[in-house]
Amino acid sequence: MKTSFLPTFLIAALFFSSTGVEAATVKVHLDTSEVPHLKAWGEKAKQLTIEWYPRMRNLIPSEGFEPPTEVSLKIKKTDKGVGSTSGTKITISSHWIEKKPTDFGLVFHELVHVIQRYPSGKPWWVTEGIADYLRWGIYEAKPQSWFPRPKDKTSYKKGYQVTGGFFLWLETTTSPGIVNKLNAAMRKKEYSDEIFKKETGKSLEELWILYSSE
Numbered sequence: 001m002k003t004s005f006l007p008t009f010l011i012a013a014l015f016f017s018s019t020g021v022e023a024a025t026v027k028v029h030l031d032t033s034e035v036p037h038l039k040a041w042g043e044k045a046k047q048l049t050i051e052w053y054p055r056m057r058n059l060i061p062s063e064g065f066e067p068p069t070e071v072s073l074k075i076k077k078t079d080k081g082v083g084s085t086s087g088t089k090i091t092i093s094s095h096w097i098e099k100k101p102t103d104f105g106l107v108f109h110e111l112v113h114v115i116q117r118y119p120s121g122k123p124w125w126v127t128e129g130i131a132d133y134l135r136w137g138i139y140e141a142k143p144q145s146w147f148p149r150p151k152d153k154t155s156y157k158k159g160y161q162v163t164g165g166f167f168l169w170l171e172t173t174t175s176p177g178i179v180n181k182l183n184a185a186m187r188k189k190e191y192s193d194e195i196f197k198k199e200t201g202k203s204l205e206e207l208w209i210l211y212s213s214e
Helices: 008-018 036-059 094-099 105-116 124-139 160-174 178-187 194-200 204-212
Strands: 027-031 070-076 083-086 089-093
Touching: 027 036, 036 070, 036 094, 036 105, 036 124, 070 094, 070 105, 083 105, 089 094, 089 105, 105 124, 105 178, 124 160, 124 178, 160 178, 160 204, 178 194, 194 204
Parallel strands: 027 070, 070 089
Antiparallel strands: 083 089
16 A cells, blocks of 8 residues: 555554554454355455454544444445445445445445444535545545546535545645544534634635645
8 A cells, every 4th residue: 555645644543553553443244145146255345344444543533532343244235326334334235346346445435434423424525525535545545636626616515536635635735634623523513614724724715726726
């Protein structure tokens, strides 16, 4: 995994979890009963969850918060959807795995949601942006140039890869640690757009214009 572009605190979080310092364990309940032919894929997804759980906990911590210690991972026989998370239960659609058998990153994205534990998940674009920042920027180690940058001044609200790339840019250029501040605020239901202004001196729209015009 490439980490040369990561802020120091992120490199430290990955180092401590990978060496066992402050490591946490998680019990994963795997259910492939509906799709026994995908059991091997499910076992790999289970191992990914176990390996990355302590790292994830260190990547998005907040004071007084302890993530759950058990996760359910179910592969559902269906020809619809990709993946979803409800509480500590991750559900992955069988048709997606059959089409994209190497896409274990989707499990990582859903695991972020398990550990986020935001009371409301609103605004949704922050929730999904953090999840895709961690998936594509950290786990997949995509370069900044890989992320899409729509030109509309409020495109940061598109979530997923668009917002994830925006958060990566903020972390590596103007405001290291801002994702953790957003994460902590979301867990307390205290999110406000003013967090960006306070941390950078610029509004969300001003920041997006700077980012998208690079």
